[in-house]
Amino acid sequence: MSVWDRLAVFFLAGGLLAAVSLAIMWAGGLGRNGDSGDIAGEGAATPAALQASSPGAGVTATPTPAPTPLPGTPLTGPFELPILMYHHVAPALPADEFQARLTVTEDAFERELTYLKCAGYHGITMAQMFAAMNGAGPLPPRPIILTFDDGYDDAYTSAFPLLRQYGFPGSFAIVTGFIEAGGPFLTWAQIREMADAGEEMMSHTATHIDLGASDDATVQDQLASSRDTLQTRTGQPVDFFVYPSGEPFRSGSAEREQQVVAMLGQAGYRGALLAGPNSLTQDPAAPFALNRVRVSGGEDIYTFAGSIGGPDPDIAGC
Numbered sequence: 001m002s003v004w005d006r007l008a009v010f011f012l013a014g015g016l017l018a019a020v021s022l023a024i025m026w027a028g029g030l031g032r033n034g035d036s037g038d039i040a041g042e043g044a045a046t047p048a049a050l051q052a053s054s055p056g057a058g059v060t061a062t063p064t065p066a067p068t069p070l071p072g073t074p075l076t077g078p079f080e081l082p083i084l085m086y087h088h089v090a091p092a093l094p095a096d097e098f099q100a101r102l103t104v105t106e107d108a109f110e111r112e113l114t115y116l117k118c119a120g121y122h123g124i125t126m127a128q129m130f131a132a133m134n135g136a137g138p139l140p141p142r143p144i145i146l147t148f149d150d151g152y153d154d155a156y157t158s159a160f161p162l163l164r165q166y167g168f169p170g171s172f173a174i175v176t177g178f179i180e181a182g183g184p185f186l187t188w189a190q191i192r193e194m195a196d197a198g199e200e201m202m203s204h205t206a207t208h209i210d211l212g213a214s215d216d217a218t219v220q221d222q223l224a225s226s227r228d229t230l231q232t233r234t235g236q237p238v239d240f241f242v243y244p245s246g247e248p249f250r251s252g253s254a255e256r257e258q259q260v261v262a263m264l265g266q267a268g269y270r271g272a273l274l275a276g277p278n279s280l281t282q283d284p285a286a287p288f289a290l291n292r293v294r295v296s297g298g299e300d301i302y303t304f305a306g307s308i309g310g311p312d313p314d315i316a317g318c
């Protein structure tokens with residue numbers, strides 16, 4: 001082999017080595033970019049792109065944009081997902097006007113569940129929404145969350161059987177002190193049975209205090225004790241919180257909102273729900289200020305459908 005031949009072999013081998021090294025670096029870089037544990041925003045698809053690829057889009061006259069991310073793709077921007085806010089579900093509307101507004105009859109509730117099922121909605125829990133937000137799992141088409149505030153006993157006697165019948169999970173905001181005091185509220189045995197059946201329990205404080213008007217020590221105590229009690233009683237993680245009367249997000253200062261959000265995080269909560277304001281938009285950048293849509297007593301199915309941006313019940317045949 002001449003000197004020139006040896007040089008040629010040397011450069012060929014060196015070139016191969018360099019090519020292999022480059023290929024390894026390239027593959028490694030791809031792997032890092034595709035990791036769901038990525039820095040927020042980097043390499044993630046935009047919500048608009050996710051919504052455009054929704055299987056439910058274009059099926060009916062007025063489709064609801066539904067985020068259906070690929071597994072491992074965190075949601076980094078605002079997206080639409082209706083979170084319904086119920087209070088009572090009962091056999092009949094009560095005579096008292098205030099209570100009647102908070103009460104959806106069993107017939108009306110069943111009509112709403114029939115509509116949701118027919119229109120292609122899929123009930124999910126808060127935990128499932130947060131998993132999708134963090135890129136840990138896809139959402140079904142037209143996801144929706146049904147929440148029930150205050151832990152009334154009709155959550156077990158009226159709402160729970162209908163939820164099971166139609167295949168929708170419920171997320172229940174429990175005031176732990178109300179349960180312990182008795183009255184027209186759920187019992188711990190009922191809460192346990194519902195949790196065992198897949199219903200999601202959330203904290204609504206220990207005594208339904210106004211978090212904007214209470215001192216820090218009281219707020220911290222109620223956030224921690226209600227979560228501890230619920231976790232012990234259900235044997236399930238309790239990661240989500242519902243602001244009593246929506247405070248401090250209705251009449252508190254921006255500073256108080258920030259303080260309460262910080263205390264929620266310190267107490268181990270991952271997200272919290274407002275008492276309104278009838279918006280479908282959820283922002284992953286503000287997990288402690290998630291929007292809900294109020295379902296009022298006496299509203300018809302057209303109003304209900306409109307409130308969640310769903311298809312017209314007549315046109316959709318639902």
Ligand SMILES: [Zn+2]
Binds near residue numbers: 149208
């Ligand atoms: Zn409440």
